[in-house]
Amino acid sequence: MLAAPDNNKRPLFTAKDLNTFYLENGPNIFPRKKARFLTPLKKLLGVFKGPKYDKIKGLTDDVRIKDTVTNIVVLAVDVKYLQPVFFTTYEAKNEPLKNLVDGGVAANNPTMVAMTMLTKEVLRRNPDFNMEKHSADYRHYLIISVGTGSSKQAEKYNAHQCAKWGLIQWLYHGGFTLIIDIFSHASSDMVDIHVAVLFEALQCEKNYLRIQDDSLTGKMSSVDIATKENMESLIGIGKALLKKPVASVNIDIGVYEPVAGEGTNKEALARFAMKLSEERKLRKSNLNS
Incomplete structure (x- = not known):
């Protein structure tokens, strides 16, 4: 939007x-x-x-994607060939029609998709990006990954319950599509873990900011309950999340824990905004020189 x-x-x-x-x-x-x-x-x-x-x-x-005011990338799946497709603003202008479905079935967290496409454009010598060779180095990337919330802390089911289920219960049980939720949350979490470990290995972990609330419960964990009460609750959760400390996922237990010395999400976003502002000023200065 x-x-x-x-x-x-x-x-x-x-x-x-x-x-x-x-x-x-x-x-x-x-x-x-x-x-x-x-x-x-x-x-x-x-x-x-x-x-x-x-x-x-x-x-x-x-x-359509070709009309967007800024460059975006949307992961989709080609229903003809059953393979993932990186659908970008650049490509949409040349090939506006494709047979695609929502790419969430392939990668529910698009962080690495964005990183891959950015690297691809740099290596292609796209003039809209920094053309220097080192620009493809992830240490020069700033990543803000905003999740849509999850209910992994709710502990809805256990192995004893699931062992008795058939196909219908796995597809739909208690108002939730469990097997789909498992695929989507696991896919999203794996991307978060991979990117966090990658940036830590490159000693640039402060360049990756993941903002996510994994403590949603009940109706708030649904993606399509649009009552005024529920939406106002979600707005409140979003505002409260800004005041919470920067957190990263604990690989051993799978939940988010505060990162010491990083302040709140709001403060981290302000730091990122300052870096981007400085980069923009530098680029404008280089263009005018």
Whole structure:
């Protein structure tokens, strides 16, 4: 949404507009079922009826990646060849149509996708990027990875329960699609671990900032419950997260723990913003010299 253009090729939305946007339009994007009492089987069958969130197209004027106001990369999966595709703004301008589905089935955390595509453009000598050879060195990268929250601390199930399940229970149980959640969370966490270890090995761990809340519970851990009460709760969680200390995942127990001496997420974001501002000034100075 932040990259969607208006009629003047400027951002259609600003970051501060997003809360208001979802409070006003969330119920239309994520409509609630009229029937109050549905059996688990009926709920499961509803998943196979077709796209659930197609109403968002009318709110963004059918914007395509080639139209975005800044360069973005979206991981997708080619349904013809069943392989991941890095769909970028650059490529979309040359090949606007592809047969793709959501890349979350391949990489739910796109951090390494962005790193790979940036490196690819540097090696291709893309003039929009620093053309010096060392620019492809990860020690020169700044990565801000923002998660969408998870409920891994909720401890919903145990091995004794799961051992008795059949196909239906693994697909849908207690209002959650467990097997899909396992794939998506594990995929996301593995990327976080890989990037964190990589940056630590290169002695530039302060260049990687992961902001995530893994303590969501109940309705707040769902991605499509757009009641005013739930969305306001999520907004509150987001604001509180800024005041929490910078954290990284503990590989042994799989939960986030504070990083000593790094301050709060808000302070870390301010440091990143300062670095980016200084880099922009340097580039403008080089262009004018």
